[in-house]
Amino acid sequence: MYRRFRGRSLAALLVACTAGASAAAAGPALGVYAATESAAIDTTAATPDDAAADDARTDNTAAGDAAGNSTATADPEQEVTLRICNWEEYIDEGDWGEDEVIDLPEGDIFGENSLIEDFETWYEETYGVKVNVEYSTFGTNEDLYNMLTLGDTYDLVCPSEYMFMKLISEGEVVPLSDHFFDKSDEYNYYVKGVSPYLENIFESHTIDGEPWSRYAAGYMWGVTGIVYNPELMTREEASTWAVLTNPDFNKRVTIKDSVRECYFAAIGALEHDKLTSDAFLQDAAYKEKLEEVFNDTSPEMIARVQDWLQQMKDNVYSFEVDSGKSDMVTGKVAANYQWSGDAVYTMDQADEDDFRLDFAISEEGANIYFDGWVMLKRGINGDAAKQQAAEAFLNFISRPDNAIRNMYYIGYTSFISGGEDPRILDYLDWNYGAEEDEEDTVDYDVAYFFTGDETGSDPDYVLRAPAEQTMRQLGAQYPSTEDIRRTSIMQYFTPEENTAINNMWVNVRCYNIMHLPWWGWCLVAAGVAGVIWLIAGRIRYVRRHRED
């Protein structure tokens, strides 16, 4: 569950650091060998049965068309291999304890086997074709991208929005077939169950003129915020990005070791006055303007962000890779920048030790992020059977009971609101609903997620929850209507922006030689002189020996 930034996994770190030079040398070298390894693992060639029947489709690739066809006639002799690459610990791996049954009115939900195994069984039962899933994981979006560059081939990957945008813009992604969006197919759980709110976002945000939804099927989503210890910090103090530079919490707040997250927080803090002004908040085009502010990558803004981050670096406890959660629980820090899914997990962990942590979404605005599945051209390679299996996998994990299993297991919030199926709402009630006799409860409206109406309210989607939950797991997993209004998507950086922002980041993280005190310069000079003296001595020595 160290989702978005499991960072560099320790094993990789150890290799990388024991010999920085040789590890870096081995990195690109891998590409040479990996590139020679052909995509020969592809097993079956598809037999598109009645492609002619689907003449209506014009905008899809051949593979897309073929995959759109009905499934009943698939050849039972065939076996499909599906190579999936997902975040570490980002799917239900089954093996639940017996007391973990989720008893909803519609029936029990229980994770006995991993979802991967369940999918293999379900696919064979439903479509009569054996599917063999090769499942692997990645640690960060950048790792995934580098793995793909080095020649690793996958059919289905699940990066965050900025990375799938990058992959789409580079033409690496196969569009989803029309059949995937056909609500009349009973097995199309994704399109029938996806939250209208998130569907709108995926429809209205485009990359090169095409909506995200054409290529990506959402999996999990969340917002960024601050997990804090209410005994040490007030909610007001935690509800602003300025908490990171607040001198009252000098060396007692941590932030993720991530350029993008830091950049977002910096803009929030720098533009605090503008973002929280009434005029801005009441603006009719508030959402567009908000996204504009948070996606400002002008050189002036990058320079201001650098100054702010330098100041922040001196104030925070650390840029953490995956120690933030445990440091909160052990009380080393008072607050920690978190992705909402990790925040839920952290609060759960703390609850087990009777240690209360809360979650606050910054008043300036928060980053809303999405992890979505995309099919890669290099993996699918025009194979219709494979694409069909890939899309079936997306539908299978979108079936409400499976979405609930994933949410329960990994703590993140699924894209699925269930559509006609009431189980997601029931799960919310099962998880967060107040007991009959409980005092201090509030009516918590999550209509935006289920109806897509961002400001609307709907008595069908009002949850009676303990008041404290609105500041805790519930507020993190399904932010309130007011909080969700202040969320902004962060676009991917173009290669030029990426270079500029990475330079900014290196400037923040590195020790600037100009800050070296005078005695430091003396030591450097002495060191350099010493090395030169040694080199000269060595040369003299070699020469003398040659003369002998």
Add this chain to the structure above:
Amino acid sequence: MRIQRKNLGIPYVLFLLLFVVAPLAVLFYYAFTNGSGQFTLMNFVGFFSNPNTLGTLVYSFAIAAVTTFVCVLLAYPIAYILATSRIRAKSAVVMIFVLPMWINFSLRITALKEVLTFLEGNLAMHPFLNAVIGMTYDFLPFMILPIYTTISRLDASLLEAAADLGASPREAFLKVTLPLSMPGILSGVSMVFLPAMTNYVVLDMLYNSTYIMGSLIGSYFSAYNWHGGSMIALILLAIICLFTFLQGNTEESGANRGGALL
């Protein structure tokens, strides 16, 4: 068919080609090209004209130098006492010092983190000190072992001869034991100094947020700038080569001095 002796080397040659020569070639290729594959020296110039990357080099050097110095200071007396003492269970005592090496690295540093938090309070207040403590804790066995081995192999008759010729124990140590144990110290230094320049996990885990060479390389790779990252790796490699070259010098002259004594 008889296996020819020289054919036995083929696996090793293949190994070298695959895992040493080829990666190096790729490293060189990336270091001296830009994004569009053209030859460029900009990666090199960029490193030496940026006060931040240069600062990282200095900072890494400082951490590595202090770590190495502390390691020598701690390791030499231990190794000397162990090697020259008459206790029977010598190897058992050496083992105790080397024991932490057999415990998983991340576990060790996590434990150290808790100990240091207990001692210092807030770890983030002393990032440099913590980095040095962490590195020293991690690398000390690599310093003790070679020094111990060198000293325990010293010919005791040399010291007897020195004493016969009128050297006080102090003089005998400074003029015989210390110079003769230089090879051990040097191999310890090379096993501590260079890894200490790049081992950024220790810094990450002990909340030092300043980059050292290892993390700087990593940051270039996660920004998809393999060219800049390869160049920094290459510069590190050059520094390592330089050190090995210099070490050859002292080692040989050390051996010479030993020879002169005989």
